[in-house]
Amino acid sequence: MTEESGMMTVGEATAASTTKTNFTGRHWMVIAMQAMLFFLGAGLTTHGLNIVIPTLAQTYGLDNAQLLLYATPASWAGIVSSYLAAKTSEKWGPKLTVLVCIFFSALCYAALGYASSITLFVTFFAGVAFFASGGVYIAGPAIIANWFPVKKDLAFGWTTVGQNLSSAFFVMMLAWFLGTFGPQWGFSGMSVLLAILFVLFALFAKNTPEEAGQYPDNDPNWKAHLVNEDEDGAVNPALTTGALLKNKDIWLLGLGAGGVYIVLVGVLSQLVPRMMDMGLDLQTAIWYMSLSALIGTVGAPFWGWLGQKVGTKWALAFYEAWWVAAIIINLVAGDSVVILWVSLLMIGLSLGGATNLTTSVVAGKFRRKAFAPAFGIVSPIQSIVRCFAFSILALGLTYLGGLAGAWMLLAGIGVLTVICYMLVDPTPVD
Template sequence: MSVENKNQLASENTSLNFSKGWGIIIYCMIMFFFLIGFSIDGLNIVAPAFAKKSGIEYADVLGLSTYAGLIGLFAYVIVGKINDSIGSRITSGICMIGAGASYIFWGHAENILQYGIGLTLVTSFINGAAYIAGGSLVTQWFPKKKGLVNGITTMGHNMGSAFYVPLISFLIGVYGMAKGMTCTGVIAIIVGILGILFVRNLPQERGLYPDNVTKEVYEKEYFQSSDEEECSTWTIVKLLKTKELWLVAIVIGVNQLVTTGVMSQMVVRNIGLGFAPAKAVGLMTVCACVGVCGSYLFGWIDQKLGVKKAVLLFLVWYCIALFINITDTTIGVYISVAMIGVAIGASANFMISLPASVFGRHGFSKVYAVYFPIMNAILMSNYVINAQAIRVTGSLRGAYMVFIGLLIVNIILISLIDTRKYNKDYMKEDEILNK
């Protein structure tokens, strides 16, 4: 497909004219904010606070995240099926309410069992809301602008890193774990209720068409299908036999393994390098603020150059950032924090954009229900890597070296993926451009 021909497609552009679709974008952005705060970056504060409160070794508390994530894999399968059956509006709302209630329970944990149960419930519900239900919303509302839209919605990730960590640190410091975590848990419940009331599964339910295109453009440039065909395209068995599903799940799983491993322990890593706790938290905030720019930048690259080139650029950038960090120099930390910020901003974009590009919007909820648990199983192993690095080397430097190696493997794997293979909207484009 030539650049000249591609520009003739009215649906392929970087316009931010999303009309009522901005409501979906903001909703997904808020869910991502809580995802990061509740289950990833917030662990920088919650895990040490519980270890201090209970007298349990920090490495043992951290290790529970792996078990919580593995147990959560079964929950993701269930949430995926529910999402496919009742739609993303209800699923996202229920999961947000569940996440908020579970976060309150987690904050009241008095022993290691309660802590593990709370963490498991929070992880399951918030991922179900933001990624499984939220991912389906983005793909249905913005099938061809998913890269650009993900670049905006995932700003919520970075805002969570920038503002949630100091917020929960303040709340726990002043009010203690129970009351501090109850404050943000209640807000998440309110978001879930608002989602059920105002969100819609499809743009057509708001009198719009996907990507906010006109009726004429939609009928000309998008694949049309019956509900029966959409529902019968994929089955679990067929997906598990599809090479592209496994490649996509591995690539994104490794990307998120590295990002979660880096961000969930960035404060601990910086303190280990000699930074005062307040400055270590401040560096993480700077990292996250830079990430807002990274989210949009790589979303724009995705939209202009395609998801494969965007992922390749991201992987090379990330490798360089982590290599600079393991020099263990002060200037290296400052440079790497900025570069990692761009990388974490981009990383979450691809969790939805890559599978949506390969498989398209038709039957996407089925695809995501199978893809997400596999991807997440890979992601959750980061806690094992971090915990073992702390035990064996006394620092997280060894874990970062492993992360670099995994990213290099990903460069090879993404090169093997046909990122448009099953996407029927792209097939429709090719028909138009080849006439």
């Protein structure tokens, strides 16, 4: 849609009408591997904090609130990683970047079991944030953007099923590893899963469908759907870092995505404590969170379908408004289990939409080879904004009456995020 007319561009309208998947087995394999990346990456950087922080606090006598506070500067490592991973993906291909990031993510997460001080926690969690952000959220999506230039929303919709499954099972799996092997060796259980994924990517991943003898989107005429695609798919030489930093939409996309993730990270990292604050015990709270995420797995492909149908920009605005409504409903639940579950189902349905839509809207404006340089700017902006999630939570916890006040701040950020995306012009740039 253009800002002046509010109407869809020809390319956006054509892509939006392409809502049926007809992918080959190789296409689905690419989707499945990225889904596994999202499963582990979301757990390593977000969901796992529900149990990582209290485990380390109890094991080594550290302060729970301080660990949560220092998770913010530790997360800043992902800012640098976002830009570097985009550049290495651009130069050497996203597959190699994914492999390097998986390897070092495994080492850093295993080391968390030995984080006996705040300094060690910051060091090891910064390593996790650095490598997981680069591999899971930059290089992996670059592969998806190469394989699915038109049906990007549908593809990302299926890959983000992995995030919902992560919300449902990661904390339970990590709790089992920690309970079975102890706090020092328990974190290594996730590292073993990362090692398995490393082997799968090394054997089966390809940077582009052409390398595997496949068509993008499994459509020989895929370029006909894109109004500005060059015959050789070359990137516009004007898409340099300097030029992109002067692009208004780059900033709107980065700020908007940052707002989306502040809300998501803020809610998910404290969803279990929020339910405990409402009177539930720890095991019930973990079970409720896991069940809502599992039920909400259908939300991941739904958001992809919606983005493909109406355009990613409008899907994003609706998505964030949905989050705001879910937060408000949770805050007014009181002692009502029914109202609580309405909010939990809304939250669960939302989990698969964030990475899908915020990445797809960039892939729609900056396509295929243009995606890596553009996302290499959008993602650091997003990461800078997203890193304030924990500080915002700490502010609400300290000055606004606890988690309820913190969540009201998250709802306000959700409203600002809707405004950001409504100002984006999604006209494609190749």
